[in-house]
Amino acid sequence: xxxxxxxxxxxxxxxxxxxxxxxxxxxxxxxxxxxxxxxxxxxxxxxxxxxxxxxxxxxxxxxxxxxxxxxxxxxxxxxxxxxxxxxxxxxxxxxxxxxxxxxxxxxxxxxxxxx
Amino acid sequence: xxxxxxxxxxxxxxxxxxxxxxxxxxxxxxxxxxxxxxxxxxxxxxxxxxxxxxxxxxxxxxxxxxxxxxxxxxxxxxxxxxxxxxxxxxxxxxxxxxxxxxxxxxxxxxx
Numbered sequence: 243x244x245x246x247x248x249x250x251x252x253x254x255x256x257x258x259x260x261x262x263x264x265x266x267x268x269x270x271x272x273x274x275x276x277x278x279x280x281x282x283x284x285x286x287x288x289x290x291x292x293x294x295x296x297x298x299x300x301x302x303x304x305x306x307x308x309x310x311x312x313x314x315x316x317x318x319x320x321x322x323x324x325x326x327x328x329x330x331x332x333x334x335x336x337x338x339x340x341x342x343x344x345x346x347x348x349x350x351x352x353x354x355x356x357x
Numbered sequence: 358x359x360x361x362x363x364x365x366x367x368x369x370x371x372x373x374x375x376x377x378x379x380x381x382x383x384x385x386x387x388x389x390x391x392x393x394x395x396x397x398x399x400x401x402x403x404x405x406x407x408x409x410x411x412x413x414x415x416x417x418x419x420x421x422x423x424x425x426x427x428x429x430x431x432x433x434x435x436x437x438x439x440x441x442x443x444x445x446x447x448x449x450x451x452x453x454x455x456x457x458x459x460x461x462x463x464x465x466x467x468x
Contacts, residue, residue, distance in 0.1 A: 277458070282366070284446055284460035285401070300455075332400055336456075345391065346456055348400030 245269075248333050248349035256357055261320040263352045265333030273336040274316040275346065276300075276308065278329040285332065291316055323356045330354075360384070361449045363459035371467055376434040378462050380447035383428065391448045391456065392421060392432050401446060405432070434464075442466045 246267040255261050267274065276288040287300030289308040297308050305327060307319045320327055330353050334346040360383040370376045382390070388409045393401040407414040407421045407430065414421050420433045434441055444461045 275456070282460060284363070285458035287455065287457065290455065301457075334400075344450075345403035345406070346393075346401075348402070350400050351398070 246333060246335055246347055246349045248331075248352045250352060251350065252353050254355045254357065255323050257323060257325060259323050261323050261354065263318045263320075263331055263333075263354070265316045265318065265349060266314055267333075267335040267347070268314065269335060269337075269347065270313055271335035271337055271347075272313070274310070275334045275336075276306070276316065276318045277332045277334065278302065279332060279351075280329050288318065288331075289316075320354075323354075325356050328354060328356045361447055361457055361459040363447060363462050365462050366460070367463040367465070369465045369467055370437050372439060373436045376432075376437045376441065376464055376466070378432040378434075378445050378447075378464065380430050380432075380459055381428060382430070382447075382449050384449055389450045390421070390423065390430050391450065392419075393446045393448060393458070395444045395446065395461070404445070437464075437466045439466050439468075 249264045272293045275290040277285040279285050286302045288306050289300055291297050291310040294310055330351050332351050333349045336344050336346050362381045389406050391406040392404040394404045395401040405416050405419050405421050407423050423430045442465050444463050446458045446461045448456045448458045450456050
């Protein structure tokens, strides 16, 4: 069965360290997204991609970067982790045409703690 | 800019009764609105959607109503069951192919 997987599921790191969260989907979806979930804020969009070599900033992109070298993967990198980036991170993918009501398929999340 | 607001962070409903979750939006463009459900330690899953050209969409126990003049949508769950206890997010899509989520409402179904 096609799926979307995130790794690691749990990560503890120190302030200033570089951290990369992996996201891999086997649906061959063009659209991929990274969200963070925080109490009181719900799901906030960090970065998104509509295809290979395409990346776009979301509403909370500062301190994060992504790259899309193939269809299946969209890794999220925190260049210098900060305590404010302690959160649960969700990767998602969708078929083309999301503006027509296409749904997102989410991974199980990666819980990141920055000490 | 798209904005989606869920003003009730939590809701408690007795099993068997109706649960009503509310959402307000600001974008006037042609959109789809979606509801997602999230259990602890899991990713959100799609529940139901509605096109902005419709007023209502129904799927089993779940019905979503759209009031375009008030820019308000609501999700009705009837009858409510224990497995419905979760966090519910409403979401708005735009022609830019992004989905913007509200802050969520935690629904608790009590016996």
